[in-house]
Structure formats: C-alpha cells, structure tokens
Amino acid sequence: MSALDPSLVVARMRALGGSWPEPVVLDSVESTNAVLAHLPGDSDGVCVVADEQTAGRGRMDRTWTSNAGAGVWMSVRVALAGVPSERWPLLTMAAALAAQHALVAACDVPARIKWPNDLVIGTRKLGGLLTEVVGSVAVVGIGINVDWPAGQLPTPEATSVLVEGGRTDRAELLAHALVLFEGLLPEWREGGSDLVTGFREACVTLGREVTVHLPGGGTLTGIASDIDDRGHLIVQDRGTPVSVSAGDVIHATITPWDTRPSSSPPAK
Numbered sequence: 001m002s003a004l005d006p007s008l009v010v011a012r013m014r015a016l017g018g019s020w021p022e023p024v025v026l027d028s029v030e031s032t033n034a035v036l037a038h039l040p041g042d043s044d045g046v047c048v049v050a051d052e053q054t055a056g057r058g059r060m061d062r063t064w065t066s067n068a069g070a071g072v073w074m075s076v077r078v079a080l081a082g083v084p085s086e087r088w089p090l091l092t093m094a095a096a097l098a099a100q101h102a103l104v105a106a107c108d109v110p111a112r113i114k115w116p117n118d119l120v121i122g123t124r125k126l127g128g129l130l131t132e133v134v135g136s137v138a139v140v141g142i143g144i145n146v147d148w149p150a151g152q153l154p155t156p157e158a159t160s161v162l163v164e165g166g167r168t169d170r171a172e173l174l175a176h177a178l179v180l181f182e183g184l185l186p187e188w189r190e191g192g193s194d195l196v197t198g199f200r201e202a203c204v205t206l207g208r209e210v211t212v213h214l215p216g217g218g219t220l221t222g223i224a225s226d227i228d229d230r231g232h233l234i235v236q237d238r239g240t241p242v243s244v245s246a247g248d249v250i251h252a253t254i255t256p257w258d259t260r261p262s263s264s265p266p267a268k
Helices: 008-017 030-036 090-107 170-190 196-200
Strands: 026-027 048-059 063-066 071-077 112-113 118-121 124-134 139-147 208-211 219-227 233-237 241-245 248-251
Touching: 008 026, 008 170, 008 196, 026 030, 030 048, 030 071, 030 124, 030 139, 071 170, 090 112, 090 118, 090 124, 090 139, 090 170, 090 196, 112 196, 139 170, 208 233, 219 241, 241 248
Parallel strands: 026 048
Antiparallel strands: 048 063, 048 071, 071 139, 112 118, 118 124, 124 139, 208 219, 208 248, 219 233, 233 241
C-alpha cells in the first residue's frame, strides 16, 4: 500500500475543478479531527489526512479503527461564519453526499448513505462521518475503508472498496471527495433544497421499517418516511410522524435495490 502523495492529490483536484489547498498528509496520528482542530485559521478546505489513526473516533465516542494504508482517514475544515446554527447539522449531510458520490465516481462501487452518517453497501458499512464544532469552524471527519482485505476488517458488518471489487486509488477518491464537498458548500450556506433532495435520493433508510435508538434512551420503531429540510429523519410511529434529530438506526430489512449506485454529479 503506497503512501498518499499530496502533490498528486492536488493535481487531481485541479483537474476536477477544485480550488482548495493541498491536503496535509501525515503518517500516523491519534485523530485527524484533533490535529485539524488545533491548526490556526478559519478558511474552508484545509484538510488533514493520515495514513493511520491510532485513536480515531466515531459518533457517541465510539472507536473508529483506521489501519495504516487501508483507507482514507481525513478531516476538513469549514467556516461557520454567516451560516445560521440550525443549518450546521446539514454540513454532515453535505459531506456524506460528497463522499458517496466520490465512491461511485472514483471507485466504481454502489455506495449509499444510511441516515444520518454511515456510508454503506447493502448491509455492510464502508465508512462514517463525525462533525465537531470548534469555535468558529466545523471539523468534518470522514473515514472510508479502501484497501482493506476481508479477513482483516474490524467487524463482520464492515466492508471495503477492495472487498466490493472497486478501484482502490486513494488519491483519486480523496480528490473527488474534496472537490465534490467544495461544490456542495454554497448550497449548504445558501439554504437551498437541492442538498436535502440529493441526500434523500442517496439514502437507503427511507421507505423501510427502522428501529431508532435515541440518545436519551428508549427506542422508536416505525417506517422512515422522509428527511426534512433540517436533516431530521421522519419516522411514522403507528401513523404519527415523529421527527428524529439524532440516533442509531437499525434497518429491519435491506433489499437488493439498495446496492444500486445513485447518479453522480460532475465534480464541480
């Protein structure tokens, strides 16, 4: 597994029409989110990528395994100035959509999104996201299993681009993800509806029976019927719509339809 070459990544970003700076590529860190949170400045697009994370984190303080050379472990900084706080949660939605489209375009795998922030193929988890607010910026962490053999994956529910038979060019995947994310930020800032519409189209959760484990305890079971303009999941609980802003979702069923790729827009 060759190390990521930042000059190659930025060359591919420019070819795709991206303008963000060359990513900072490190060998091994505890967490790319933690490293980026301590870098000065508040400009968009500063990105830290590590070949290995030793203390990666997921939602609800879960551990995120990030083996050396086996994936894309990255964090991107986004300025929050001028964006109403009620739109901040939709930033993770924009990042997830960018990563999903990048996996389709760069790796040729039928990735989809499981609400709120998992990248999946069928029932198998391919990656995840974690966004943290640090002062006037958001630090958006994205982890994707790329060149990871089946027998070494951290859980039976996990998968990788390699296992799914896709192209395992990490530089190409990183470049696509960054350029696509850059292209979605204006929509996020301006409050248009295309971002949520695109997320709905890429989301495997809608239309199926789900059980949601809520952050404060308790569960909610029903049909996931929609995602509203705030990014909340709407679950029909015996005919009554309930808005869910956060929680762990378990799908009752996954159908072969979920393995089809959704359409991928141009990079910019």
